[in-house]
Amino acid sequence: MPKVVFNNPFFFNNVRKNIDKVLKTKIKETTGGKVFYKKSCTFLEKKLKAKKVVITNSCTAALEVAALLINVKSGDEIIMPSYTFVSTANAFVLRGGKPVFVDIRNDNLNINENLIEKSITKKTKAIIAVHYAGVPCEMDKIIKIGKKYNLFIIEDAAQAIFSKYKDKFCGTLGDIGCLSFHETKNITSCEGGAIILNKKKFFKKASIICNKGTDREYFNKSLRKYYSWRGLGSSYIPSEITCAILYSQLLNYKKIFNERKKIWYKYYLALKKINSKLIENKKLYSKDVSINYHMYFIICKDFRVRTKILNVLNKIGIISTFHYIPLHMSKIGSMYFKKKLNVTEELSKKIIRLPLWIGMNQNKVIEKLKKILNN
Numbered sequence: 554m555p556k557v558v559f560n561n562p563f564f565f566n567n568v569r570k571n572i573d574k575v576l577k578t579k580i581k582e583t584t585g586g587k588v589f590y591k592k593s594c595t596f597l598e599k600k601l602k603a604k605k606v607v608i609t610n611s612c613t614a615a616l617e618v619a620a621l622l623i624n625v626k627s628g629d630e631i632i633m634p635s636y637t638f639v640s641t642a643n644a645f646v647l648r649g650g651k652p653v654f655v656d657i658r659n660d661n662l663n664i665n666e667n668l669i670e671k672s673i674t675k676k677t678k679a680i681i682a683v684h685y686a687g688v689p690c691e692m693d694k695i696i697k698i699g700k701k702y703n704l705f706i707i708e709d710a711a712q713a714i715f716s717k718y719k720d721k722f723c724g725t726l727g728d729i730g731c732l733s734f735h736e737t738k739n740i741t742s743c744e745g746g747a748i749i750l751n752k753k754k755f756f757k758k759a760s761i762i763c764n765k766g767t768d769r770e771y772f773n774k775s776l777r778k779y780y781s782w783r784g785l786g787s788s789y790i791p792s793e794i795t796c797a798i799l800y801s802q803l804l805n806y807k808k809i810f811n812e813r814k815k816i817w818y819k820y821y822l823a824l825k826k827i828n829s830k831l832i833e834n835k836k837l838y839s840k841d842v843s844i845n846y847h848m849y850f851i852i853c854k855d856f857r858v859r860t861k862i863l864n865v866l867n868k869i870g871i872i873s874t875f876h877y878i879p880l881h882m883s884k885i886g887s888m889y890f891k892k893k894l895n896v897t898e899e900l901s902k903k904i905i906r907l908p909l910w911i912g913m914n915q916n917k918v919i920e921k922l923k924k925i926l927n928n
């Protein structure tokens with residue numbers, strides 16, 4: 554049994570009450586689209602000041618819905634970082650799209666907005682802005698490019714719930730935003746996600762896509778006599794049990810935020826004090842952004858130092874991990890994209906993510922890091 558696991562979702566007492574409520578209602582109420590589903594959608598719409606939020610089974614599902622919404626067709630090029638999770642690309646490749654990878658910034662590991670324009674061709678359909686570690690991308694520039702070339706802007710805000718760019722929440726800046734409530738995320742329903750629709754023109758189509766290609770939502774609201782097959786779609790709406798867990802988390806979002814912030818700052822100050830040349834410990838955000846304390850990562854001097862630190866930590870049961878095999882270096886990604894991406898390749902060899910969860914024994918991690926870095 555590890556001494557400090559990498560992640561451990563925290564659940565609040567009211568989660569049991571919510572689940573009980575679902576189980577005690579008539580069985581038909583346990584399918585998605587009912588009480589806790591609606592409450593969660595409304596909560597997020599209000600809190601994020603979003604036009605419309607649809608809760609989905611995952612962020613992967615939300616990205617797939619986004620690809621259907623913007624009508625990705627065979628050969629369409631989708632610009633995105635290679636330094637991201639598989640789903641960012643897979644959702645668009647499923648519809649015949651081709652990922653075009655752009656290198657990341659050295660400071661925050663987000664897509665380098667200054668390199669996007671030279672990757673645009675006649676086939677480009679969308680830009681995906683992934684807010685890595687909950688740190689917002691440079692959205693002003695990205696949105697400006699989107700307008701200039703008439704491209705959709707989709708935010709993969711899987712890690713960025715409640716982070717802000719210039720006082721607007723991540724996920725509400727582009728045309729569409731996608732959130733994750735996976736067990737590793739700040740707000741979790743074990744598996745779960747949401748799609749944020751920032752343009753009215755997407756509302757009806759999104760409902761059909763998420764409800765298995767039917768107008769069932771309109772039928773449920775008594776706006777149709779029956780429902781039928783109306784377009785492409787799949788089963789993207791989660792069960793009420795999932796939404797019951799999600800709603801409990803949403804009601805406690807401030808506590809989650811404050812606890813994570815404390816842990817994040819404790820790492821930051823401890824590592825600043827250690828002041829080792831073996832790692833970089835920098836604050837990764839500018840005055841324009843506020844972050845959600847999703848992740849604490851350090852950048853090691855080189856791959857050898859990274860391997861050594863990871864080995865020592867993991868051997869004594871402090872589970873720390875690196876992040877992404879860049880997509881363009883993966884088996885499937887390399888079939889689509891052949892160029893080198895220097896910053897992505899270098900940083901993916903040097904990053905370590907430290908455990909960050911409510912109730913963790915952080916002193917143990919810090920003491921061990923001190924020992925490793927001072928020797």
Ligand SMILES: Cc1ncc(COP(=O)(O)O)c(C=O)c1O
Pocket residue numbers: 611612613614637638640641683709711712732733734735745746
């Ligand atoms: C950037 C990014 N996009 C998409 C996903 C997929 O999210 P989910 O597990 O909710 O499908 C993740 C998950 O970690 C992610 O980090």
